[in-house]
Amino acid sequence: MQPATPEHAETLDDIARALVQYRAHGGLVSYAEIAARISAYRQESGAAAHQASVAKTTVYDAFRTGRARIDPDLIADIVRALGADDETTQAWRTRAVNAHRSVPGAAPAASETATVPTASAVAAAPPATKAKPSAPPTFIAPVLSFRQMLLPVATLMTAAIMINVIGAGAVTFLRLPLYLDMIGTAWAAIALGPWYGAAVGILSNVASIGVNSHDAIPFVLVNVVGALVWGYGARSFGMARSLRRYLSLNVIVAIVCTLVALPIILVLFGGMTGHEADGITDSLRSIGAPQPLAVFVSDLLISLTDKVFSGFLALGLLISSASWVPQPPTPTIWSIRD
Template sequence: MSDATGAGPDSLDRIAADLLALKEANPISYAEIGRRIGEQRVARGVPAAAAYPARSTVYDVFRAGRTRIDPDLLRDIVTALGGDEAEVERWAQRARQLRRPTEPTARQRVAPTARPVALPAPADIDRFPGAQQPRWWSPYVLLLGCIVLNLLGIMVVQALHLPIYLDMAGTATASIILGPWHGAVVATAGNLLGFAVGAPGAAPYALVNLAGALVWGYGVRRWRMGDGIGRFFALNLLAATACSLVGAPLGVFLFGGLSGHGSDTVTESIVTMGLPLIAAAFSSNILTSVIDKVLTGFMALMAFVWLHRAAGFPASHMPLVERLSASPEHPHPSARL
């Protein structure tokens, strides 16, 4: 960890430059810094609704041309970058020494009278967990929409006799946006309501849908597989594998390998190659599941990008969405990492 003092006379611009150098030595995105700050504050007893800073607030501290720096926020940022207590205090002391005598402290400041003229912040300012959402926003609205999306997928596959499934687009969307257990609710409800769209045999396959929900949800949160396009593609392959490991035995046990689904044509084609029906059912399930889950995953990704850009849905757990949401004129700062 580098020293916080820097060479030459101190200034707010020098603090910003030194802080940027510290960040480059500990390369994490601005979104991750904000998330860590929020967790620090929650641990100190700050309510979650007020704990997570806006991305622009974090980004501005690293920018030259500022007229003030909040020492408390600076402390939180250096801590998020891995600074120990002594180093954190040195950074805060630098900011306190440069504060104008008439400038109010963070506790005294009620509302800024004017924002200083500065370089533009990123266009896609992130809304961290706990930030205010649009008035129409509710997790229940998204959950309901995702259940309907699953049912629409079942209807399309039945009408066109497609060899894929398309019954998990809503599950994937809910899982990567809200979390794995929200996705599990969509997975279960969608399959149990399959009878409403003429697919009563969909109910047992709720277990397959549930497996996909958990893989997608935990994949982007615990395993950081939403950090880049390659990792997200691998996540979809992992979801396909998990779904096949659950779905293939179900299909063999319940329907003897042929379920009346469009994928039966693939199974029958493999049988003509000389494989037993059960082996052909397993092979067919894996093949169609890979195609289906990759398509489903990227449909969910595009839905998340649209919702993040249009309504500010929080995406700090999935940097790929943040980068795809940034406009060409204002690329996301983390795209440089």
Template structure:
């Protein structure tokens, strides 16, 4: 059974000192992701003999343990987190004592009776942060499909060597989940026949695969820092190229009339064989396209507080 200590009055410890020490410990441990910490705590509890249900801890619960402004703290979880991050024995108790002294020193002298704490003003926990309403969520998903189709119209009209038909896919895959993003990808390519004709349809599997990599990648900590998010976009690009090349080769003899064909032709003119030129041209276009799409989706998601606070652990875009 976990030990949860509640704040009985505004003069009690607010636990910020304990949380700040936990944050410092995480930085000194190399900033393991919250998912990694959740797995480590679960393994620690299983090793103690707890059953799987009792031992399991959610990633969002671990994320919440590192949030300052707490009105309560699960000390058992804090101790387990300190253990898996190799804190000295008794470190948590030391943090509690230091926090109590700090709170006592900073407490204002009692000049009047304190008002009762208002439950409505208590800091929201991670699970209390409301997501979009059903109507707003549906509207955003539809807007993502439209954004993909409009991006493809723009690319086809200007004969650009990129695609821009996965910005909405990335937005939904990261913000709403990988399989919802995959649905957006398939729907986008189905509507893409309006711009590109039936050639758009087979590439729906590519769009869907990109959504799965983006969605699951962010949920495994690949959106937490700039290098990790950049690596995630590159992984999406490679995945999409590996799926695109067989479609291009088998169904379209290597060409769909896209602006990428110019890049492939230039590589051939430089002395490369057709197969190498096709693979290299598609990969170069995909690397640029998925990086642009991923970061545009990140900027769009930054406009929604729920996208950054409901366990997604996304880096903040510049500016």
């Protein structure tokens, strides 16, 4: 991103993306904590309690792209809550005002016409004798460096691989009618991105050799495809914006994984893998169902239960890791609850 100039005017989306970077650089302070800091600071600056209060959903919305308008004072208050000094806070407010004015036909933001003073307006207003013409701000929110990202990413991926291996081992030793080998895959795919989840799936299958012999290796493609569907579904198609959408996403993952697993089971294992699903396959064959149909139905039944269960276990992990892992670029059912 470049600073706002006559040749390159910042957009509202530029401001939102810069806020995301600034929050990440500042330690991923939760939206609830940012809202609390803003409310406290506004009250200290003389605003009444009902005027000072700001909801965490309002704060979260400031970080979203696709907005038609923004509140420059709220933007300034957010960066102040993240530790910015007065000069930086005022620069952010100026950026937000300029970006809002660049929207064709946009009405003035509330903070540009309101007479009620807010915390950022009180703190950032310079003395009248020192007023200077507005200039394009030069401050650009820093991008999170590779070193800063390395530890949280490596920690999450390692934990995800261990969860997959432990889940697969539990199924083998307890003979559970589930798979449980993609909980960590879902967690990594949604929290970090689909290809991070795919990497977790590949490494998990390799690590599971000691638990499931070499039988896990052919199913690495199932893990990879599941990661891509979970990751792109949640991060690119907004299928984690509500519980209903998230449930649908897990069902889609189950169906896709079954379609990928079907030829593997039929060609490499002759229709029987030694899993509890074989019992369902035998029952269906006994009533005359052809083998491909019997294998498909048995695997789908197990997969539906497994992927929904695994997906919601991953949701718990997503909620617990929201404070130290960068948020997905679209609204999610856990991102405004941290």
